[in-house]
Amino acid sequence: MKIKIVVGIICLLLVCTPVRPSTTIAVIPILEIVKTVTKKVIKAIDLRIQRLQNKTIWLQNAQKQIENVLSKLKLDEISDWTKKQRDLYKNYYEELMKVKSIITYYQRIKEITNKQTRLISEYERAWNLLQKDKHFTASEVEYMEKVYSGILEESVKNIDQIFLVLDSFTTEMSDFKRLEIINSAADQIDANYDxxxxxxxQNVLLSLQRAKTTNDVNKVKQFYGIP
Structure with missing residues (x-):
């Protein structure tokens, strides 16, 4: 639901935004939405991981206390104690394994959102330079704008997948399905990034091809930070 609202806002912005000169960054509305939502996801994951790590410490301490009690008992007492306390204390072990499993999922999700953050940074760096490159016409820059907008819109689907996984921890979902969604999101962000x-x-290469002199070529390389 959250991501549907975000996509709706993006579509509305695309419809309402008129065609502008090449010096205008018309993809900013989409970019800001993607950046804002991505940051919120990362912040939420960091907070959840911290809470789960605290819970893990508590459960591990409880486990140590149980092991200390067992170490002080004789063999016959251990057998009798185990029968009486098995149901009472087994939840500690089960909960500890569950928490560790969830932390692993969250770490994987964080890797995906970090990749998306890198995508945003790469886009911003390239787009800011391409708009200033004199080797491209206004119509070419507008075309680039559309391509970048498409990539950013596709990247929003990654956030949609991430929300599904985050919500899955409060609903009934199998580990297989959860892993399937995570892997799908990871594949998608990798494809978007590539x-x-x-x-x-391609754009930088085109600019180099249009450079007419060696000096111009060197300027293009310096402009884009090419060795």
């Missing part, structure tokens, strides 16, 4: 890098390289 598409962005390829498009960036």
């Amino acid at each position: 598409d962005l890098l390829i498009f960036n390289r």
Whole structure:
């Protein structure tokens, strides 16, 4: 539901935004939405991981106390004690394994959102430079804008997948399904990131090809930070 609202806002912004000169960054509305939601997801995951790590410490301490009690008992007492306390204390062990499993999921999700953050940074760096490159016409920059907008919109789907996983911990969902969603989101962000890098390289290569002199080529390389 959250992501549907975000996508709705994006679509509305795309419809309402008129065609502008190449010096205007018309993709900013989409970019800011993606950045804001991504930051919120990362912050939420960090908070959940911290809470679960605190819970893990508490459960591990409880486990040690149980083991200390067992170490002080004789063999026959252990057998009798185990029968009486098995149900009472087994929840500690089960909960500890569950918490550790959830932390692993959260760490994986955090890797995905960090990749999305890198995608945003790569986009911002390239787009800010391409708009200033004199080797591109206004119509070409507008085309680039549309391609970048498409990549950013596709990246929003990654956030949609992440919300599904985060919500899954409060609903009934199998580990298999949860892993399936996480892997799908990871594959999608990898594809988006690769598409962005390829498009960036193509644009830089085109600018180099249009450079008419060696001096111009060197300026383009310096402009884009190419060795």
